[in-house]
Amino acid sequence: MKLERELDRPLWYLLPGGLLLVVVTLFPLGHVLWLSLQRHSLLHGPPRFVGLDNYLRLAGDERFWNALANTAYFAAVSVALELALGLAIALMIARVRRGRRLLYGVILLPWAVPTAVSARMWEWMYDAEIGVLNYLAGTHVNWLGSPAWALNAAIAMDVWKSTPFVVLLLLAGLQGIPRDVYRAAAVDGASGWSVLVRITLPLLAPVMLVALVFRTIDAFRVFDAIYVLTGGGPADSTETLSIYAYKVLFQGLEFGYGSALAVSVFVCVGLAALFYARLMREALR
């Protein structure tokens, strides 16, 4: 009897936090799920329950598949580049002895600029006529205006903007690796390469996974950067799931179908998160 009461107690302590979670996370999520099962367009008066109709429409919507492919490509390439670059920069900074604070500041700058502002800045740099990029490279590439380049141009901007975040996380991880391990390696006469591959990277893996999770989730939801840069064009070549969902929800005012699109983003991000969580568990073991 007494033991049971003791166990009951923590539940009460969890209640306020749990309630908050229900109100700000679970309720909206449930509401979106519920909306996605309805035909609910502002133009059509009362909403009507239609079961999985919106999801069937999703399956036959080429624009959805195009957006999904764009999103997956954007997420895979930008996150891979950010991780590789972030690791290289973090390893270099870790060796710097003087002026590290200044370096931190400089490297963090792109991360600190609001996305919409940096997107405008990049739009100007990419401009085919007067952009500084073509001027410096002596080329005439229509960076944002050709379907072959536009998504890659958006990836470059995202890499510029988000690599600092990865650097910061990895630096923190590097500082957490005990010095003794390195000293022992030096005593054993290990080469720089084997120190990196056998000590640094394995011990850094959990932090790298955290960076991966954050960046992948962000990349999958990407909206503002690309919306400002191209609006989804040309020819839908930069239209990501979030941009398509925005067009359906906030321009077309189709809340039912738009919610189904939003749920699809949620499912993708959720699957990615589960996959990483599993990796993380194995890495920690």
Added chain:
Amino acid sequence: MRRVSRGARALCLACGAALVAACGAGGPAPGQTVVVFKHGKLFGDPAPLRALLDEFERQHPGVVVRDETLPAGSDEQHQFYAINLQARSAAFDVLAVDVIWVAEFAHAGWLQELTRLLPPAERAAFFPGPIEAVTHQGRVYAVPWFVDAGLLYYRKDLLEKHAFPVPRTWEELVRTARAVMAREPRIAGFVWQGKQYEGLVCNALEYLWSNGGGVLSGGRIVLDTPRNRQALAFMSDLVHRFGVTPGSVTTATEEPSRHVFGQGRALFMRNWPYAWRLFQDPGSRVHGKVGVTTLPHFEGGIPAATLGGWQLAVNRHSRQAAAASELVRHLTSVQAQKRLALAYGFQPARTALYRDPELLAAQPLLQVLERVFATARPRPVTPYYVRVSQVLQSELSAIISGRKSPEAALAAAERKLRKILADEA
């Protein structure tokens, strides 16, 4: 959206009550009627509009008009109106609506019928395009306020220097542009708006219409036709075959094309009337060198500009319907449109004002614009315009960026539009 829990409702009520209590101090005196006029942000001094509203208050004792502005962005305004009107909000009475929203809002039952204000005899006082746009199933749901339409800007000095007339047809425009480009190496031939956005639809419709084509005819889709294919092939050829339009058109909206032309780097430009005023600035590089005329047409077609502009409508759920429609009548009157045109440089929707000596003296461009507006056409008048436009934006962008042939894009667009109309029916 409707199924809000009781708790949430109580919370809203409490907040609402607090707000009402807070605002109570500045509320209307008993017996007063408050009419709220909602419109987009005006660029310029708000005083002239306020003066018109004050005048209305003097003519209608007991009526107070409050004007409230919305953000300038068209998407934001559309969202605001849709969400509030759907929720039967009576918080505003008169609203300014974009030309492409009237059919949508009227179909949804959000606007009061205003046929009374615009009986057939009165309609002749306005340009036909806006009248078509405000008419839904034979009834009028808004009164045209200001109009906008696509124009052809050209460099007078360059045409004179190389002895070319102002082009009347698209073919002539291409010939002239190529000849001038051959002799002026740093000049682009023809700039317009080709980014994937609403403006692209506006541009493309002008080619379709001036070739006798179109999107909808009597509610039927008439997109995949030889005339449309020919018109869009021409639009794509401007970039890919004739080379008179730079490839960067696929990222161009109004302002970038205005910049290129304004820096003297283009011979022709398609844009809206607003650019004219900016070129009149003595500091402009093309000051005194710019001419404006109606857009060209294909051989055998007639020029047709895409219509833009604002109309005034009355909220279906307004509690001050009578005063609200009086306010619409007042603000769209000849006098009011003239004063607002003088103050803000807007183009009035009433044709009589284009022969008003005072207005013509202030804005000589109106002489040209009268011709343009007389043949300007509204974008497809359908309640599902937003969805139609989204399909067109994507397919048109595929054409000019070289991803699809006009044939393939038009066939795909026709198929998708059929689906939308069938889905909505």
